[in-house]
Amino acid sequence: MNEQHRRLTLFExxxxxxxxxxxxxxxxxxxxxxxxxxxxxxxxxxxxxxFSLLLHLMVVEVVLREDKPQQLVELFGKYVFKQTWWGKxxxxxxxxxxxxxxxxxxxxxxxxxxxxxxxxxxxxxxWAGEIITYVVAAGIVLxxxxxxxxxxxxxxxxxxxxxxxxxxxxxxxxxxxxxxxxGDGAKILALYGMVMFCLTCLFSVPQAAExxxxxxxxxxxxxxxxxxxxxxxxxxxxxxxxxxSKPVTEVAIIGWGNAVxxxxxxxxxxxxxxxxxxxxxxxGYALAVVIVxxxxxxxxxxxxxxxxxxxxxxxxxxxxxxxxxxxxxxxxAVLMALLIPPALLISRRENAxxxxxxxxxxxxxxxxxxxxxxxxxxxxxGSLIPVD
Numbered sequence: 001m002n003e004q005h006r007r008l009t010l011f012e013x014x015x016x017x018x019x020x021x022x023x024x025x026x027x028x029x030x031x032x033x034x035x036x037x038x039x040x041x042x043x044x045x046x047x048x049x050x051f052s053l054l055l056h057l058m059v060v061e062v063v064l065r066e067d068k069p070q071q072l073v074e075l076f077g078k079y080v081f082k083q084t085w086w087g088k089x090x091x092x093x094x095x096x097x098x099x100x101x102x103x104x105x106x107x108x109x110x111x112x113x114x115x116x117x118x119x120x121x122x123x124x125x126x127w128a129g130e131i132i133t134y135v136v137a138a139g140i141v142l143x144x145x146x147x148x149x150x151x152x153x154x155x156x157x158x159x160x161x162x163x164x165x166x167x168x169x170x171x172x173x174x175x176x177x178x179x180x181x182x183g184d185g186a187k188i189l190a191l192y193g194m195v196m197f198c199l200t201c202l203f204s205v206p207q208a209a210e211x212x213x214x215x216x217x218x219x220x221x222x223x224x225x226x227x228x229x230x231x232x233x234x235x236x237x238x239x240x241x242x243x244x245s246k247p248v249t250e251v252a253i254i255g256w257g258n259a260v261x262x263x264x265x266x267x268x269x270x271x272x273x274x275x276x277x278x279x280x281x282x283x284g285y286a287l288a289v290v291i292v293x294x295x296x297x298x299x300x301x302x303x304x305x306x307x308x309x310x311x312x313x314x315x316x317x318x319x320x321x322x323x324x325x326x327x328x329x330x331x332x333a334v335l336m337a338l339l340i341p342p343a344l345l346i347s348r349r350e351n352a353x354x355x356x357x358x359x360x361x362x363x364x365x366x367x368x369x370x371x372x373x374x375x376x377x378x379x380x381x382g383s384l385i386p387v388d
Contacts, residue, residue: 008211010218010225012149017056017208017226019152019278020201020286022159022233029198029234030241030252032191037181041238044192049231051375052199054368055336056227057360058344059205060220064356065347069209071290072202073098076339079346095294097335098203102287106310107318109280110134114314116269116276119254130314137277138307141284142300145211148281155274156229162271163233167240170260175243186385193382196375198234199227202336203286216357233275284310337376341369 008016033041062079063069070078073095081087114129140151182188205223212218237256241248245255253272257265284307291302344364360368 006145006210007214008146008149008208009153010212010222012153013208013211013218013222014225014229015152015156015278016145016149016211016282016285017201017204017223018156018229018233019226020204020282021198021227021230022156022275022278028194028252029191030238030245030256031248032187032194033238034242034245034248035182035187036184036191037179038239039181040188040191041235044188045195045231045235047375048192048196048199048379049227051372052196052227053224054360054363055200055340055372055376056202056205056223057220057358058340058364058369058372059202060209060223061356061359061364062340062344062347063206063209064216064219064358065351065354069206069213071206071286071293072340073290074293075343075347079343079350080339092294094335094339095290098290099287101335102283102290102306103309103313105283106280106287106307107313109137109276109283110310110314111317112276113137113273116254116273120266120269127315130311133277133280134307134311134314137280138284138303138311140277140281141288141307142303144299145207145285148207148285149211151281152278155278159233159271159274159278162267162274163236166256166260166264166268166271167236169264170240170244170256173244173260176246178242189378189382190385191382193379193385195234196379197383199230200336200379201226201230201282202340203290204282207282207286207289220358337373337380341373345369 036044059072062075066075073091076094077087077091081090110130110133113133114126117124117129117132118126140147201223204226205219208222208226209216209219212222237252241252241256244259245252246259247255249255253268254265257268260268284303287306288299288302291297291305292299295302295305297305344360345366348364
């Protein structure tokens with residue numbers, strides 16, 4: 001891919017970041033939020049937002065210290081594991097874990113989209129919906145970073161319009177009474193784990209840096225904007241779905257649409273479909289780049305390796321949608337909590353003479369790194385808590 005096919009605008013880069021986590025937020029947070037109180041949702045979301053920003057900006061600093069943006073797997077191999085025999089082995093293990101986790105996420109998005117299509121068109125078999133979703137989603141990834149960025153941009157804008165229309169119309173219908181506080185620690189931790197997962201877009205940071213290589217100073221702003229978009233969307237749909245749905249469904253927009261009317265169900269299903277596509281595009285492209293960097297394959301072959309297993313997993317029905325989101329989120333949390341803070345500290349020490357386009361400064365010290373480590377371990381714990 002030439003330079004023109006990789007260059008992104010600020011908003012396109014932000015949309016790539018937002019897209020990686022947005023699908024999970026649409027589908028999973030409202031259900032978990034309905035099990036808690038309003039204050040718990042707000043406090044949990046703000047805490048997750050703060051820790052997520054810190055971890056993502058750590059990645060920004062590490063990436064911008066490199067001559068060319070690299071994905072996290074290679075950065076871990078360079079700074080954390082070093083070029084020893086055991087370090088090389090651990091890098092390969094991390095690569096395999098990333099493959100498995102991302103395959104589960106991509107399969108989950110295909111399953112979610114297929115369920116939405118089946119809800120709109122009952123005569124359409126789930127397997128057909130999964131194939132249609134794969135063709136649309138994987139086709140954009142094949143076209144490269146610019147195609148992903150432009151598609152993400154228009155999807156995010158379309159989602160915002162649909163969400164605004166649905167929210168305004170919903171005020172004409174009776175609202176459920178929501179508790180202020182539930183006090184159930186296990187459910188709060190489960191909610192925290194999923195919100196943190198929805199705001200975790202780490203593997204899209206190198207792509208934002210690649211697309212903004214023409215002005216590296218824009219990278220931190222794009223990352224912050226992308227995560228903020230996710231926070232706003234997640235909160236709005238969580239509140240509205242909890243207020244209107246009877247009951248809140250795991251595919252949240254379906255319960256919301258059923259409560260407001262058939263037209264809203266159609267509009268809401270389009271909204272959710274776009275949200276899941278944005279996540280597939282970001283994660284699919286990130287995974288293809290991870291494979292390119294690790295296996296030194298060409299992009300098209302890496303694209304096949306990144307996307308084909310997801311449609312196979314979906315067609316064989318290996319798990320339900322919420323399980324995909326929760327288990328994959330917990331697994332990735334452990335990886336990130338263990339590896340990113342050390343990578344930042346080692347990168348600073350080994351590249352002390354390099355002045356990157358962005359630095360966290362004192363906000364990237366050892367104490368902050370420990371806090372972020374704890375925050376993401378709690379996310380992993382929350383993702384494993386059973387909820388009904």
